[in-house]
Amino acid sequence: MNDIFETIKTIAFEIDHVIKAEDVGYSDSENSSGEDQLKLDVQSDLIIEKAFADVASVKALVSEEKEGVLELSPTGKYTVCYDPLDGSSLVDVNLSVGSIFGIYEGELEGKNLVASAYTVYGPRVELIIATRKGKPKVSRVIDGKFQEVFELTMNEKGIFNASGGTQQNWCDYHKTFIDDLFEEGYHLRYSGGMVPDLHQIMVKGGGIFSYPGTSDKPNGKLRQLFEVIPFALMYEQAGGQAINNKGMRLLELVPSHPHDTSPCFFGSNYEITALREAYGIKV
Ligand code: AHG
Numbered sequence: 001m002n003d004i005f006e007t008i009k010t011i012a013f014e015i016d017h018v019i020k021a022e023d024v025g026y027s028d029s030e031n032s033s034g035e036d037q038l039k040l041d042v043q044s045d046l047i048i049e050k051a052f053a054d055v056a057s058v059k060a061l062v063s064e065e066k067e068g069v070l071e072l073s074p075t076g077k078y079t080v081c082y083d084p085l086d087g088s089s090l091v092d093v094n095l096s097v098g099s100i101f102g103i104y105e106g107e108l109e110g111k112n113l114v115a116s117a118y119t120v121y122g123p124r125v126e127l128i129i130a131t132r133k134g135k136p137k138v139s140r141v142i143d144g145k146f147q148e149v150f151e152l153t154m155n156e157k158g159i160f161n162a163s164g165g166t167q168q169n170w171c172d173y174h175k176t177f178i179d180d181l182f183e184e185g186y187h188l189r190y191s192g193g194m195v196p197d198l199h200q201i202m203v204k205g206g207g208i209f210s211y212p213g214t215s216d217k218p219n220g221k222l223r224q225l226f227e228v229i230p231f232a233l234m235y236e237q238a239g240g241q242a243i244n245n246k247g248m249r250l251l252e253l254v255p256s257h258p259h260d261t262s263p264c265f266f267g268s269n270y271e272i273t274a275l276r277e278a279y280g281i282k283v
Pocket of ligand 1: 090165192221
């Protein structure tokens, strides 16, 4: 898989460059979820497609920005599912954004995710890689090269609470759960970009990020293959947990369509235990 990780590093430099250099306006197209595409989404998607075109181990690509599967090397072992520029609507306000990659071997489902990676384009460019072994590793661009700086380890309990979705569409027990965390002293942290929001919770040791099912989006907003499952591996390998609203591990999800979404909760052990209680999930 090293060839894939090296390609992701090259991609990170290129996308960081276009974010800094290019127009952030809208393109003329919509993505497969019906959202208007920013020019940066389209450009980032093209950068990734081009970068993986000659990587022998990559059998196929599935992009959050496109419908369907793009077949590449017939002898390749892995399918890379990616969100080229998550949170791209935050670029115009100059908040951090990121790219997310899930590397699957076999059918596209949680149990076949062999590794995941995400890049953070912020004041620094960082790349985080998780495999099924060991803690996720954080590398940072130092002197023009990615250099490993630390490993992500979550504490049993954190202090941050990040909950997405429109509050008027939350169900009562979700609202109670969130309110109770604030009563307990949790700090609100929510930028509207899942990469920096989930990254912050892991780097600062713990807390919880939720994107619940809501009355307008019963299956949440975040996509299983490109967003939810790759971050589930990060959280579990860092010592935290990642579950859906029924208590199922997100790493056991089986999407029936590449763009399926899922309610999702990522956190340290204490907050996920509290969530199970609030949602009436039996262990
Ligand atoms: P987009 O890429 O359209 O900006 O969406 C960002 C995603 C994800 O990064 C973030 O966690 C979530 O949408 C925020 O959604 P809400 O505003 O509904 O909380």
